[in-house]
Amino acid sequence: MTDLTTTPTPGGKRHSYGSLLDESPRTKKRNAAETRFRVYGVIAISIGLIFLAALLFAIVRNGIPAFTQTYIVMDVELTAAKLDKKGNRDIEDIKKVSTFGYNPLIGTALETLVAENGVETEINKGKELRDMLSSGAAAQVRFAVIDNPDLIGTTQEFTLLAGSRVDGYMKGRVDRESLARDPNLSPAHLDIVDALAADGTIKRIFNWDFITGTDASESRPEQAGMGVAILGSFFMMLVVLLLSLPIGVAASIYLEEFAPQNMFTDFIEVNISNLAAVPSIVFGILGLAVFIQFAHLPQSAPIVGGLTLTLMTLPTIVISTRASLKSVPPSIRSAALGVGASKMQSVFHHVLPLAMPGILTGTIIGLAQALGETAPLLLIGMVGYIATNYPDGVASGFLDPNSAMPAQIFEWAKRADPAYYERAWGGIIILLVFLLTMNLIAILLRRRFERRW
Amino acid sequence: MPASWILLIIIALSVIGYFIAKQRALASGGGDRRVLHSLPKYYGTNAALAAAAPALLILGIWMILQPVVIDSIISSNLPEAVQADRGERSLAMADVQRIADGLDTAVSRGAMTADEAVDIRVGASNVRERLAEVGVALGSEVDANTLQMAQEYRALTSTGNIWRAIAVLVVALGGLAIAYMMTHKDFRARNSVERAILSLLIAAACVAILTTVGIVFSLIFNTHDFFSRYPAEDFFFGTRWEPSFSGRGGASDLGFLPLIWGTLFISLIALLVAVPLGLFSAIYLSEYASKPVRSIVKPLLEMLAGIPTIVYGLFALLTVGPLLLDVFGRDGVLGVNWMSGGTAAMTAGLVMGIMLIPFVSSLSDDIINAVPQAMRDGSFGLGATQSETLRQVILPAALPGIVGAILLAASRAIGETMIVVLGAGAAASLSLNPFEAMTTVTAKIVSQLTGDGEFNSPETLVAFALGMTLFVITLALNIVALWIVRRYREQYE
Amino acid sequence: MRDNFRAENDVTTNAVKIAARNVQVYYGETHAIKDVSVDIEDKTVTAFIGPSGCGKSTFLRCINRMNDTIDICRVEGDIRIDDEDIYDRRVDPVQLRAKVGMVFQKPNPFPKSIYDNVAYGPRIHGLSRNKSELDDIVERALKRAAIWNEVRDRLHAPGTGLSGGQQQRLCIARAVATEPEVLLMDEPCSALDPIATAQVEELIDELRQNYSVVIVTHSMQQAARVSQKTAFFHLGNLVEFGETDKIFTAPEDPRTESYITGRIG
Missing domain, CATH: 1.10.3720.10 (MetI-like)
Structure with missing residues (x-):
């Protein structure tokens, strides 16, 4: 202890702390710094939460209108002379009358409607009045007639789709000023709309077609729906689930329970952790090159999307599955081995069932991630395909070109008409409802089955 | 025989294998399951795996390799100039394939007899029109060489498919037979099944490697193609990004x-x-x-x-x-x-x-x-x-x-x-x-x-x-x- | 030096530094310390002994309010240092801890250089006006912790690279560098080998000249070697407190005797 003898007795200059009850100026300063630091944290979190709130607010405010649609209720006289010239009610002849044949009837109906309501307007020609309706309205009437040819010759009440400008006006997206530069509708039309809306002839009702309907061409945003894209996503998720769950679980079991510590195992592990961080667009390139260029699978088909997303989701599933396998205590394995079970039996009979809730939770979260992924779908052609037809059956559901929810949203966001922006936001609400449901299921699973060892 | 049929037959064989092997194991033990080395279901599973696994493997490999082999045989008929350029070659081959597929469709829709599809010649009838009738749209008129190659393609494919069916079914039956012969009360069926499962697990773990390999290869091949058409230094050090779609190369x-x-x-x-x-x-x-x-x-x-x-x-x-x-x-x-x-x-x-x-x-x-x-x-x-x-x-x-x-x-x-x-x-x-x-x-x-x-x-x-x-x-x-x-x-x- | 230990043990006339009255500590529902009252003297080594889980460490951590950092912990009663209630609303635990230093069971040097480890306390409490003063403080602390000779050539090497005994002495140097008045030591030798333990024990005896030292220990021999006063804790109660010699030779309470003779442990 020679050090100590050289130490001067601290009598010389010994620091003295004052009374504990007085806050020293330095402590005051330090506490102020402490408070500042805390405030930074609060500010950071608040900004994060404000962003979240702004995002959700934007989605809800812009997307909710997509769930209602404007319709015009009117009586249309289905003149036999125009729809069934031969008068023999032959369904084949009736089918030959295209939507152009129905347009004048609707025009006349509109003229009557305007006259009956006593609206003063310089527009009185049916052809111009028809601008208020969707160009799909004639098809709506035509389908009703083909469905039931007996309607010919009668006057029927139809609830017909209004055009997107009228719809926009009812939702406050379009005003008279913006119409001044718009060839599709004139401000004079809006006077009629005002009058008809007042007595309920023009009304906004819940738009089931948006959820179940098909996509429409660029000029008919009022008709576009998500239905086919939802089916496309569904088939894709089916592929992802059926492939990534078994492969992911098998790979995890091998790596966690059987793999020897060697270069090969390390190599697999490095591969998995890197794949988990590879940008999703690279998986799109892989899908394009391998599944479409090389294997000649059909472009835009859900099976290709599903395969691509499977490869993308696998690392996520492997990582979470290994975590749940690891959380099963070794004593369970020893117990099984102790009664003479083989290693394989101990894993499949005891470890795997105990890890199952965790595995399923991880899988659902992986699926949710895949469901919202867009970039790879762009490259395998799921954007740009206009999903106007439902698949005929299960096989064509997998193999026929289709869209998917995020791809459909992107497609709408690219179209120039602001009416499509509303659809895109609405599509996001549908997508988020799916994601939220999946995550809730995952959380409930975890809560219900979580085991602490 | 289409692949889906072969698949069904393999599944059927392995189900049959499961039951007969289980039965044989029990019989060899005199009906007393306690004298068997493994549980009876392991004998069944062993036979089922023996019937299905090698057959499926061969089927898979065949399905990947056959198009590649046929492709290379057919493309040797292409003009030298076309063969030299990877892009041209794949375009030409795509044409061949489209016509071959079109002929298949035509036959299956009954618009053409099978013989007609084999013998049809450009001069005799308008192939493009005939195919358009059954909904196969071709971009340009079919030339004689391409049509002939398409027919050759079909011939090779159908021969290949016959051999494929024979090979796969022989392997499936062989596997089943060997497993059935080996089934005996002292046979260590469980160990054998577990070894098979372990190889499945390893195969699943290798998907990660295959994915990486797939990414690397799909990038490398096409990147190499790109650099054969566009100088690398212009790509890496170029300060202007102005692709043009009108002309091919040069202008961009x-x-x-x-x-x-x-x-x-x-x-x-x-x-x-x-x-x-x-x-x-x-x-x-x-x-x-x-x-x-x-x-x-x-x-x-x-x-x-x-x-x-x-x-x-x-x-x-x-x-x-x-x-x-x-x-x-x-x-x-x-x-x-x-x-x-x-x-x-x-x-x-x-x-x-x-x-x-x-x-x-x-x-x-x-x-x-x-x-x-x-x-x-x-x-x-x-x-x-x-x-x-x-x-x-x-x-x-x-x-x-x-x-x-x-x-x-x-x-x-x-x-x-x-x-x-x-x-x-x-x-x-x-x-x-x-x-x-x-x-x-x-x-x-x-x-x-x-x-x-x-x-x-x-x-x-x-x-x-x-x-x-x-x-x-x-x-x-x-x-x-x-x-x-x-x-x-x-x-x- | 060892010979002197006994002779010094009967110095008993020191002022009271820490006075605890009716201290109760709860961890959630658990009543960890039950009604403990004790007077700890200045310039004295006081040892807390007792079986595991008896509350001796918990009580130690009350003296510099380290228990504040545990959410579920609740302290009642009265602890005074120099007659000031340390649980008074006006007391800032930060200021208190500068005055009451602490050394932990496991050496826990920061992942910084040896110099920065020791300088950390003086820096945050603003004890130096310039670099050379800080150098002095660091050197003095390292000398007082009897490690200066071993590290003087590598002050800027990481503190985590030292051996276990050196690390613990570094942590002691770190604690004394802030010039505390009380030094709390929570089983400071439990992670050390016998040689390092002997070094730290000698150090504790030296530190007594300037500080009131409170040491929690599992080893009765250690308590006997280094302390003048000993408190025996059992199941959250302070069973017996008095001169170390007396506790070890003529305990009053049968529980103390059982513990010392090795019947409860």
Whole structure:
């Protein structure tokens, strides 16, 4: 202890702390710094939460209108002379009358409607009045007639789709000023709309077609729906689930329970952790090159999307599955081995069932991630395909070109008409409802089955 | 025989195998299952696997190899000039294939007899019209050579398919027979089944390797193709990005620099937003927040990570962009006229930053929590305040881990696609103004591959070169980041 | 030096530094310390002994309010240092901990250089006006912790690179560098080998000249070697407190006797 003898007795200059009850100026300063630091944290979190709130607010405010649609209720006289010239009610002849044949009837109906309501307007020609309706309205009437040819010759009440400008006006997206530069509708039309809306002839009702309907061409945003894209996503998720769950679980079991510590195992592990961080667009390139260029699978088909997303989701599933396998205590394995079970039996009979809730939770979260992924779908052609037809059956559901929810949203966001922006936001609400449901299921699973060892 | 039939037969064989082998095992033990080495179901499974596994393997390999082999046989008939160029060759082969498929369709629809499909010649009847009748549209008139090659293709394919069926079924039956013969009460069926299952597990684990190999090969081949059409130095050092779709090659400037500049610039903005916000959030949540606050705020912040990027893209395009334009645009609140359109580096960067907040915060949270409590105790015991402890002890200790987290976030930002496709604009520029439209590597991969350009033009193939550089950059970042994080974790384990 | 230990043990006329009255500590529902009252003297080594989980460490951590950092911990009663209630609303635990230093069971040097480890306390409490003063403080602390000769050539090497005994002495140097008046030691030798333990024990005896030292220990031999006063804790109660010699030779309480003779442990 020679050090100590050289130490001067601290009598010389010994620091003295004052009374504990007085806050020293330095402590005051330090506490102020402490408070500042805390405030930074609060500010950071608040900004994060404000962003979240702004995002959700934007989605809800812009997307909710997509769930209602404007319709015009009117009586249309289905003149036999125009729809069934031969008068023999032959369904084949009736089918030959295209939507152009129905347009004048609707025009006349509109003229009557305007006259009956006593609206003063310089527009009185049916052809111009028809601008208020969707160009799909004639098809709506035509389908009703083909469905039931007996309607010919009668006057029927139809609830017909209004055009997107009228719809926009009812939702406050379009005003008279913006119409001044718009060839599709004139401000004079809006006077009629005002009058008809007042007595309920023009009304906004819940738009089931948006959820179940098909996509429409660029000029008919009022008709576009998500239905086919939802089916496309569904088939894709089916592929992802059926492939990534078994492969992911098998790979995890091998790596966690059987793999020897060697270069090969390390190599697999490095591969998995890197794949988990590879940008999703690279998986799109892989899908394009391998599944479409090389294997000649059909472009835009859900099976290709599903395969691509499977490869993308696998690392996520492997990582979470290994975590749940690891959380099963070794004593369970020893117990099984102790009664003479083989290693394989101990894993499949005891470890795997105990890890199952965790595995399923991880899988659902992986699926949710895949469901919202867009970039790879762009490259395998799921954007740009206009999903106007439902698949005929299960096989064509997998193999026929289709869209998917995020791809459909992107497609709408690219179209120039602001009416499509509303659809895109609405599509996001549908997508988020799916994601939220999946995550809730995952959380409930975890809560219900979580085991602490 | 179509593959689906073969598949059904294999399944049927293995089901039969299961039952007969089980029966034989029981019989060999005199009906007493206790004298068997393994449970009866293992004997059954063994036979079922023996029937199915090798047969399926051969079927799979055959299905992959047959087209490749036939392709190379047929393409040797092509003119030398066409064969030399990979692009031309694949175009010609695509024509052959389309006609062959068309003939198949025609036969299956009954528009042509099978003999007719084999014998039809260009002179005799208009093949294009005949095929159009059954809904097979051909772009141009069919020339004699191509038609003949298509017919040859069909002949080879049908011969191949017959041999395929024979080979696969022989293997399936053989496997079944061997397994059946081996089935005896002393046969170690369980060990044999478990070995088979283990190889399945190993095969599943190898999918990760195959995926990486697939990525690397699909990038390398097409990138190589690109560089054979466009000089590498012009790509890597070119400062202009102006692809033209009218002419093939030559007219386009495909310089990589403006794209990587836009990528890095936008990523930098995103990190400037995400790192301070994410780090301070993590610090507050892990060190200050009470349990109830933490249990509410943490999942809320993590919601930001669960929202798909397409949503952020739309948010950037339709909400943030116009908002920024209102502030920094020509008639904006500040009246500075820095911004001329809603899509800009700033728009994309800001929104990407929001997306990355939870990414940075949850990684940092883990890393801060991994610093042992003893460090905190030591510091508190000396009379340090919480912020002093954090700043001077915990953050320095956690620094490597946090750097790793930031690198991972950077790799995310560089690879992000949807936000930049929708929010950043399309014009490639080497500007320093964050309010100007910029474009990124990922956005251009999308636009070049979804455009109308021919697949073999440099304008399309450049996407693979871009993908390759993107892959290499993010891979390097990931490897370094994961290495740092792992080493950091080990330090405290 | 060892010979002197006994002779010094009967110095008993020191002022009371820490006075605890009716201290109760709860961890959530658990009543960890039950009604403990004790007077700890200045310039004395006081040992807390007792079986595991008896509350001796918990009580130690009350003296510099380290228990504040545990959410579920609640302290009642009265602890006074120099006749000031340390649980008074006006007391800042940060200021208190500068005055009451602490050394932990496991050496916990910060992942910084040796110099920065020791300078950490003086820096945050602003004890030096300039670099050379700080150098002096660091040197003095390292000397007082009897590690100066071993590390003087590598002050800027990381503190985590030292051996276990050196690390613990570094932590002691770190604690004394802030010039505390009381030094709390929570089983400071439990992670050390016998040689390092002997070094630290000698150090504790030296530190007694300037500080009131409170040491928690598992080893009765250690308590006997280094302390003048000993408190025996059992199941959260302070069973017996008095001169170390007396506790070890003629305990009053049968529980103390059982523990010392090795029947409860």
